[in-house]
């Protein structure tokens with residue numbers, strides 16, 4: 729049987745969730761990168777929402793990162809989702825929260841005026857506060873065993889070193905549990921290897937192209 733084939737974009741955080749899950753499980757896979765600014769026809773024919781990730785499994789096409797992660801989890805070891813229905817539902821809910829966090833980050837780095845920029849920063853900070861209030865002893869979401877929630881948050885935390893390099897700092901001040909979780913994820917091989925060398929430069933270039941408040945501040949400080 730052919731190996732799963734992941735259709736990717738180089739800085740997409742949702743794609744990274746699938747890659748992290750595949751790497752944690754040691755599942756061999758093929759990866760094809762596309763340019764979302766210039767989507768190939770074969771991709772548009774394949775992807776019902778025109779979004780990555782898409783995972784091809786034989787002739788079948790899966791889309792939506794949470795669905796892809798659960799499919800991989802149900803078909804390969806080790807299991808990263810809890811088996812208890814309540815715990816599993818809770819993990820799914822926090823994966824949704826990670827997606828909301830990615831939206832907040834997007835709103836921050838594309839914000840076109842100071843008001844939107846400040847509101848997006850406050851929104852991210854309130855989400856970090858919420859995380860601080862639910863985390864346990866760590867270092868991971870559910871203690872010491874890696875879960876799909878960790879796979880969803882690895883790409884979320886990857887934004888912060890880049891934002892810090894652009895002068896936006898202080899995200900983890902007073903949030904030691906979130907900091908410990910972010911550090912644990914960002915040093916984990918599956919999370920590190922989910923992007924290629926040059927990721928930070930590519931994200932920085934993407935942010936600059938958006939020409940928002942953050943891009944202008946970076947330009948003015950140089």
Ligand SMILES: N[C@@H](CCC(=O)N[C@@H](CS)C(=O)NCC(=O)O)C(=O)O
Pocket residue numbers: 737739740741742743764778779780781791792793794
């Ligand atoms: N809910 C989707 C979100 C995926 C998503 O938004 N992917 C972005 C790239 S990170 C995309 O393909 N956007 C389409 C576009 O930019 O045209 C998932 O979890 O897979």
